[in-house]
Amino acid sequence: MVQGGGEPDDNLIRSFASAMYNTIDAPVTWFREKVVEPNQKKYPWYHQQFRRVPTIDQCYSDDVVCDFEANTQFKRDRAVDSEILNILRMRFEDCMIYEKPDHEVKCKPLWEKYKDAEEAWFIKYGDLGAYGDARKAYMKQKHRMIWERRHGPLSEQTK
Structure with a gap:
């Protein structure tokens, strides 16, 4: 050798x-x-992309498999949206700590972005409870659209 x-x-x-x-x-x-x-596969585990399945409004009423897939996708989307909201909240809190003397001015854009995201999250997922599923969210969206048709938009985001 x-x-x-x-x-x-x-x-x-x-x-x-x-x-x-x-x-x-x-x-x-x-x-x-x-x-x-x-x-x-060349993607990192945290960037795995799942294929989109039909939503609950595209499923037949007796299609149990489609209903299950729509609920699974709904729960995954809710988890992602909740994590995005959590990240925005942590960014705002970090800004508040870092910019202590004049945080009202420097952190205001982060606060507004967080409040808009929070409102959008509540529009979609709020008042569904712990056992909220895709069908309940779809009914909530339908009732909101009917109410807005009769009375006008509830918020700036729905205009």
Whole structure:
């Protein structure tokens, strides 16, 4: 075996250990480079994109599978929207701590963005309770649209 300087390695134990390492490592490295890496999906786990399924208004009334998929997607969307709202709230709170003396001026855009997102979240998911599902949210949206048709928009976001 040849060391970095070009002269052979006379140490028998080091030579044996290197041969054993290469015997075990070479097939594993080959398998990883030739089989695993070409077949890997290239997205990080936190950016996984699920395909969109039909919403609850596109499902037939007796289609249990479509209803289940719509509810699962609704719950996933609610979790994502809740996390976005949480991130906006944390940004505002961090701004309040960081910009302590004159935080009313510097953090006002973050506060307005958070309040708009909170209103949009409440329009879609508010008053549904812990067991709210896609059908209840759809009925809430339908009742809101009927009310707005009769009485006018409730907020700036629905104009």
